[in-house]
Amino acid sequence: MRKNFFYQIIYQILILILPFITTPYVSRVLGVKGIGISSYAYSIAQYFEIFAALGIALYGNRRIAQVRDDLNKRDRVFWEIISIRFTASFLTIILYIIFVFIFHIHELIFWIYLIDILAVMLDISWFFFGIEEFRITTMQNVAVRIISVILVFLVVHHPDDVWKYAAITCLGNFLGQILLWSIALKKIRFIKPVYRDVKQHIKPVFLLFIPVIAISLYKLMDKIMLGAISGEIEVGYYSSAERIINMPTSVIMALTTVMMPRISNLVEKKDKDSVRRLINHSVDFMSFASVALCFGIMSVIEAFVPLFFGEGYERCVDITMILAPVSIIVSFEQILRTQYLTPNGRDKEYTISTSLGAVVNLIFNSVFIPRFGASGAAAGTLIAEFTVLIYQITICRHELPLSRYFKQYGVFSLFGFIMFLVVRGMDRRIDFGIFSLFVEMGIGALCYMILSLNYMIKKNHVLWLYINSKLIYRRK
Numbered sequence: 001m002r003k004n005f006f007y008q009i010i011y012q013i014l015i016l017i018l019p020f021i022t023t024p025y026v027s028r029v030l031g032v033k034g035i036g037i038s039s040y041a042y043s044i045a046q047y048f049e050i051f052a053a054l055g056i057a058l059y060g061n062r063r064i065a066q067v068r069d070d071l072n073k074r075d076r077v078f079w080e081i082i083s084i085r086f087t088a089s090f091l092t093i094i095l096y097i098i099f100v101f102i103f104h105i106h107e108l109i110f111w112i113y114l115i116d117i118l119a120v121m122l123d124i125s126w127f128f129f130g131i132e133e134f135r136i137t138t139m140q141n142v143a144v145r146i147i148s149v150i151l152v153f154l155v156v157h158h159p160d161d162v163w164k165y166a167a168i169t170c171l172g173n174f175l176g177q178i179l180l181w182s183i184a185l186k187k188i189r190f191i192k193p194v195y196r197d198v199k200q201h202i203k204p205v206f207l208l209f210i211p212v213i214a215i216s217l218y219k220l221m222d223k224i225m226l227g228a229i230s231g232e233i234e235v236g237y238y239s240s241a242e243r244i245i246n247m248p249t250s251v252i253m254a255l256t257t258v259m260m261p262r263i264s265n266l267v268e269k270k271d272k273d274s275v276r277r278l279i280n281h282s283v284d285f286m287s288f289a290s291v292a293l294c295f296g297i298m299s300v301i302e303a304f305v306p307l308f309f310g311e312g313y314e315r316c317v318d319i320t321m322i323l324a325p326v327s328i329i330v331s332f333e334q335i336l337r338t339q340y341l342t343p344n345g346r347d348k349e350y351t352i353s354t355s356l357g358a359v360v361n362l363i364f365n366s367v368f369i370p371r372f373g374a375s376g377a378a379a380g381t382l383i384a385e386f387t388v389l390i391y392q393i394t395i396c397r398h399e400l401p402l403s404r405y406f407k408q409y410g411v412f413s414l415f416g417f418i419m420f421l422v423v424r425g426m427d428r429r430i431d432f433g434i435f436s437l438f439v440e441m442g443i444g445a446l447c448y449m450i451l452s453l454n455y456m457i458k459k460n461h462v463l464w465l466y467i468n469s470k471l472i473y474r475r476k
Helices: 002-053 058-065 073-102 105-121 126-129 134-155 159-184 194-220 221-229 230-253 253-267 272-309 315-323 326-341 349-373 374-396 403-427 435-459 462-475
Strands: none
Touching: 002 073, 002 134, 002 159, 002 194, 002 221, 002 230, 002 272, 058 073, 058 126, 058 194, 058 253, 073 194, 105 159, 105 194, 105 435, 126 134, 126 159, 134 159, 134 230, 194 349, 221 230, 221 326, 221 374, 230 272, 230 315, 230 374, 253 272, 272 326, 272 403, 272 435, 315 374, 326 349, 326 374, 326 403, 403 435
């Protein structure tokens, strides 16, 4: 499992680093409007992708993990699930083509995103996650990402190159899936799917499709409603602020990607003690990392935005400040949802929680976006995520040691707030610039680490025990 976590961390760090290379360039070349057009079109295309994917990414990962030790059963289950994916994707592609012919908005961009829907149809990363072979998907994604970055700098030079930017992303995703298939077909023996066996997967796939739709309502609907009500420039502001939050948050989400198939397998074996231990370790890591990212971003965002995006993106500061706490909330959600509810087959509770979040988000978006634009969309997202977390806490309150989890998040939040006060106090004494930004980041990180390590040592925290064991090993 450590190797899988290592591979995911490599990929997520790459995801973190590459936008730091491309975003400053793309934001200046395409401008707020160009970024808005791309994000708006992609948000609409993603709704079709959701219908093509159904709930297979989560269900397929869990189901393959449960049967991975029986190769014959594993191969049969794979082809049964993939037949559902292909059928849904084929119908979705037809609907998407009809949509493009009817609505003539940014038509070229929408045709390009058809390639991305084809990539979703071919996506079998869930199979590799289920058998816990993360190296393959990591190496494929790393290669695709690096090539895409190179192509962005080679061909995207003007505001009218939005279509080129979209094409690079879509073709990268499509070719990446072709590569995965070439590897998978060497591991999987073809077994013709039979409908009577396929139908056993239809109900759970559609049950997990409901939360996917619900999540999309407050992940994608923000941009669609912004574009329709406030215009594409507001979408550009919101997308840029969201990117700042998503870049570092994706790194800590690597843990849940690795843990879900492992816990699903342990649940199948009825090893409750190991499940509880792994979840406790996840809480220890996620609380430390998500709080650091939240308060770290809030501390330096005022200096970061003009240096990263350039002129004209000042609105992103306030929007990011509203969105930053989402990283803490989502990390807690992921533990309850991906490491407890989903591996234990609690799909009903998962569905209700996300559906509740979607309804809350739509209500607050309808009220806030007309008055506050992108800031209103950010507030709606924050409230929706908090609602989801409260519901999940309520249904798990008698099954997990939540008081222990609250304590971990509370202690590190105190340390994060102290770091925030220290760094923001420095803002009044130094001018904004690249050097001062790095100084602030360094002092903030040092402050947080000193406070955290002191706590970890006193409490024999699992992170300190891990660090200490590595230090002892190196001395030897």
